[in-house]
Amino acid sequence: MTARTILFLDDDPVVRIARSVLCNESEAGWLREYFAPEVPDLAPLVDAAQGITREDGIRIQLADGADLRDYDPTVIVFRRGVVTAESVAACGNLKLIQRLGERPEGIDLEAARSRGVVVSCLPRRTLDFTAEHALLLMLALGKKLVASDRLVRTRGALAAAGVNGVAYNWPGIGGLTGLHGKTLGVVGLGEVGTLVVKLARAFGMKVIYTKRKPLSQADETALGASFDTLPNLLDRADFVSLHAANLPENRGMMGRAEFAAMRPHAFFVSTSRGALVDEDALFDALRSGAIAGAGLDVHEVEPRPANDRFCALENVVLTPHVAGGSRAGLLPELRTLIQNCRAAFDGAAFAHRIA
The missing domain is CATH 3.40.50.720 (NAD(P)-binding Rossmann-like Domain)
Structure with a gap:
């Protein structure tokens, strides 16, 4: 019987988190370092992965440049990568192409549709x-938000007190736009x-x-x-x-x-x-x-x-590299990704399906 395989096309750090959980490596040291100083609760990811981990007999692979037909995956997961019509045709067991990101970049959608392969593109709140x-x-x-805040806290008026109780720009901040x-x-x-x-x-x-x-x-x-x-x-x-x-x-x-x-x-x-x-x-x-x-x-x-x-x-x-919010904000995205992988094996509905 052909091994059931989840194939990861790239080693992007966010995708790697899902791969580590599926490989039963949720306690890996690099994960702690990645989230530090936060201490995330990975239990929801571990629960979502029940039944489709390496310990459950699922083959979890990172593509190493070999032809995709050598893996014959059930699921392909990636953030950055390419899934061509030739790749889809070569993977007879393929059921799901899962991209982390809401745009179907690198995916031949027509080939996927013609072969009955589901494509899911996961929006990222981060x-x-x-x-x-x-x-x-x-x-x-x-x-001039930072300067304005500081001047309100530390300095009084540099000009007149204002008219009728309204003192517009009382510190005299210039160059506002x-x-x-x-x-x-x-x-x-x-x-x-x-x-x-x-x-x-x-x-x-x-x-x-x-x-x-x-x-x-x-x-x-x-x-x-x-x-x-x-x-x-x-x-x-x-x-x-x-x-x-x-x-x-x-x-x-x-x-x-x-x-x-x-x-x-x-x-x-x-x-x-x-x-x-x-x-x-x-x-x-x-x-x-x-x-x-x-x-x-x-x-x-x-x-x-x-x-x-x-x-x-x-x-x-x-600002201290906080634009994406808390790193723990990645976890709901990855939980949906793992749940979609489960759906490919048990026939459940897929989230964020576009084809």
């Missing part, structure tokens, strides 16, 4: 939170970048984006964003939000030339990965006034050393 955080940083920069009517440049249009575009449009922003392969005209119209090259985007945008993939070729992609191309009144925001930004170049741009400010949730070195050079800058908002 990515919604990350997109929200990018807008939070933009608002905080434009409205907002998002409505401004141009946002989104660098990288993956899932988070796309969510940022949608939120920005709700704030009344004009959105331009750049990525390796532009969207079709129809998709651009539906999203409400237009393509431009990176140099042109940097020259046009009032806010630049970085969402490029954390790939070796993208390391330091925002450097001296890129910050020099931005407008002096523009703000830079990053919720992607610290390695994508040349922090020496960013610091010099901020200190010299080449750009107006920056909001950083991710950092070249994490944790960022207390009182380092960026902490002395007034035009920077810093």
